[in-house]
Amino acid sequence: AYIITSPCIGEKAADCVDVCPVDCIAEGDDQFFIDPDICIDCGACEAVCPVQAIYYEEDVPPEETEYIQKAIEFYKTY
Numbered sequence: 786a787y788i789i790t791s792p793c794i795g796e797k798a799a800d801c802v803d804v805c806p807v808d809c810i811a812e813g814d815d816q817f818f819i820d821p822d823i824c825i826d827c828g829a830c831e832a833v834c835p836v837q838a839i840y841y842e843e844d845v846p847p848e849e850t851e852y853i854q855k856a857i858e859f860y861k862t863y
């Protein structure tokens with residue numbers, strides 16, 4: 786799955802929501818989240834994010850890896 790990381794906080798541009806072909810990006814309090822169970826790894830969201838907040842899970846920078854768990858937690862209660 787692709788993961789939305791810290792640059793989304795305070796930005797929430799939502800360009801990703803418009804391009805996702807499976808509509809798996811939802812708005813949280815401080816950022817958007819990708820549902821890792823539905824994401825088909827197409828990469829469309831990564832390309833349009835104006836703040837480069839989105840990474841493929843294996844490419845998330847070490848200081849941003851907490852956002853992988855944050856997305857999982859978000860969809861547990863969504």
Ligand code: SF4
Nearest residue numbers: 805824825827828830
């Ligand atoms: Fe949606 Fe594709 Fe981004 Fe996954 S990689 S969240 S399917 S746009």
